[in-house]
Amino acid sequence: MVILEANTIIKQFKSHDSLINAVDRASIKVEEGEFVAIIGSSGSGKSTFLHILGGLDKPNYGSVNIRGNCITDMKPDELARFRGMYTGFVFQKHNLIPQLTVLENIMIPTVMCERPAFQYEEHLKKLTKILGLEERLNYLPGEISGGQQQRCAIARAMINRPQVLFCDEPTGNLDRKNADEVLDLLLKTREAIGQTIIMVTHDMKIAEKADRVFVMDNGVLSLS
Ligand SMILES: Nc1ncnc2c1ncn2[C@@H]1O[C@H](COP(=O)(O)OP(=O)(O)OP(=O)(O)O)[C@@H](O)[C@H]1O
Numbered sequence: 001m002v003i004l005e006a007n008t009i010i011k012q013f014k015s016h017d018s019l020i021n022a023v024d025r026a027s028i029k030v031e032e033g034e035f036v037a038i039i040g041s042s043g044s045g046k047s048t049f050l051h052i053l054g055g056l057d058k059p060n061y062g063s064v065n066i067r068g069n070c071i072t073d074m075k076p077d078e079l080a081r082f083r084g085m086y087t088g089f090v091f092q093k094h095n096l097i098p099q100l101t102v103l104e105n106i107m108i109p110t111v112m113c114e115r116p117a118f119q120y121e122e123h124l125k126k127l128t129k130i131l132g133l134e135e136r137l138n139y140l141p142g143e144i145s146g147g148q149q150q151r152c153a154i155a156r157a158m159i160n161r162p163q164v165l166f167c168d169e170p171t172g173n174l175d176r177k178n179a180d181e182v183l184d185l186l187l188k189t190r191e192a193i194g195q196t197i198i199m200v201t202h203d204m205k206i207a208e209k210a211d212r213v214f215v216m217d218n219g220v221l222s223l224s
């Protein structure tokens with residue numbers, strides 16, 4: 001079953017007196033449970049495209065469907081609710097709130113979008129165990145390592161049990177050992193939950209583990 005479908009996405013940015021085609025007629029279809037990687041050089045439009053797929057940004061042209069719902073047509077309130085229910089996002093920078101503890105950061109999506117009858121407690125236990133964060137729940141982001149911060153961001157993205165997880169360079173700031181460990185945990189968590197992952201990465205070792213790899217080149221997306 002196709003869980004996400006994007007058709008002919010165009011995104012332009014005005015910069016000084018020129019127009020940048022950040023995403024140039026990109027289309028993609030992703031099957032439920034698939035792990036898709038998007039690679040490409042810096043500035044090629046990967047983050048812009050991922051943000052549009054995840055409903056964080058609107059395209060100038062084209063549509064995105066998730067589970068048969070056209071998110072590009074949704075009003076802001078409806079879109080925010082939909083995102084909270086069905087999607088998770090791990091950003092290029094982890095974006096943790098420095099004044100909140102690890103636990104509070106992880107729980108942010110649950111406050112913004114409560115899922116009725118969902119046992120957060122059990123899921124939280126499972127997630128923090130897999131991600132090795134159990135001993136750090138009461139620490140502030142500034143008191144834990146870069147790898148732990150990234151794992152915290154992953155737990156936050158997964159706490160609502162999203163069906164589609166969008167990851168933008170989730171291991172970009174980590175050394176080889178930590179990057180491998182975080183990816184391993186991400187894939188383990190995916191196995192336990194059975195979700196779809198769309199990941200932007202520079203890391204070929206990670207891309208090798210994906211079911212399909214796409215390349216973004218100057219805003220143009222193609223299968224690798
Ligand atoms: N808000 C914005 N305003 C103007 N231009 C932007 C904006 N966001 C992105 N761009 C431009 O769009 C192009 C694509 O940027 P994007 O961040 O999507 O690239 P990327 O592939 O994610 O790069 P990186 O690998 O360095 O993260 C770049 O030329 C960038 O300068």
Ligand SMILES: [Mg+2]
Binds near residue numbers: 046048092168
């Ligand atoms: Mg980027």
